[in-house]
Amino acid sequence: MRILSLFCINGSDAFQEQLEKIRPKLYRVAFSWSHNAALADDLVQETLIKALKNAGQLRDPALLNGWLFSILANCWRDHFRQHRETEDIDELEDYRCINETTPEDEHAQSQLVLRVWDAVAKLPVRQRQVLTLVDLEELPYIEVAAILAIPIGTVMSRLCRARQALKILLKELAPQQSAQISQLRRII
């Protein structure tokens, strides 16, 4: 291995550095899809390993971002495929169960944040993917279409449905207290 690493340590290090820079973005999107810190990290780890493995396929370095998100989307899809094939629901539940009790979840998350997470998590997976790529990464529709390998019209319609559903979900998840407060105000 030492001999191998001597050959081209510079190229690999630079590429790895670039990957590390993009890693937080990948993690954010993976988390917004899974709402599970451990699973999101697992997906990102897998994405980076695949990227390293297939580095030669990336012809234009400017397309690195989109290429990585495509790999992430494939990893996410594979996760569900594997999950279905093996009926491996327990594993995901394990992650969720752990995630619920981790200190990260317990500290400093406002009610609003949790409400948005809950609402986004309730969206159908495909709508959730489009919404988060557009809103969180602010990617152009055409790039989202390329990442998810769908027509741009589908991106627009999924995004539209996602936001309509999100609006309703956020209203449903809003605390009942606010209604009582507004009633009181009216009486006063």
Next chain:
Amino acid sequence: MTNQNISDELLNSFVDNELESDEASEIFNAIGRDELLKVRVCELRGMKEMVQHAYHQLPAHKISPLKKPARWWPVYMLNMPSLAACMLLLLLGWGAGWLTSESSRSNSDPKLMRLFQAAQNSDIAEESGNIIVHVSNSNPVRLKTALDETENLLESYRRANRQVNVEIIANAGGMDLLRSDVSPFGVRIGLMKDKYPNLEFLACSQTISKLQKKGIIVKLLPHTGVAASAVEEINKRLHQGWDYVRV
């Protein structure tokens, strides 16, 4: 352009800056004339900002940075002269492996074998190694490969007089490996355990609880430990600098 003929899709495109400047100008004009349209745009913008805010701070990821696979893989792809040299070395390695491997190897999972080799090779210069193997899949071929490769790993360290600790942790479907009434590898695991004192088998207690809730009586193989949870154990080991291989 009036409120009625401005679709939600068009407004989304406006909010996401996807429109050409003339189309965007028309929407701006329409917003100036129509209070309801203004409310729709505000709602969309507010929701977008709310989503951005909600994912601004996330739970920190605990797993250690990508290090080991990166060291040995991208090298071949980024530099053509190196590619030729690496290919030559790989061919020599494969040739040697081919001549010495057992016939049972033909059923092994090549991806998994590469992971084990990566874990092994990355620590070759070190005196000791620590590897946690996560088994979450009930596919018997993968389970067998995991045991084969773990055994090869332990054997190669033993031959080199180096210390290696290997922990095989099973959850979800992988629990089949450690259930005495289900596992096809019970005898083999017992023999491995006797032969290699630094090899541990652990079962995830959460998976056990879930199986029990389904009415399944879980009987584990002798000398199998129980971890509070597979994910917790893996995170703990990764923090301690162990290498991680997932089956």
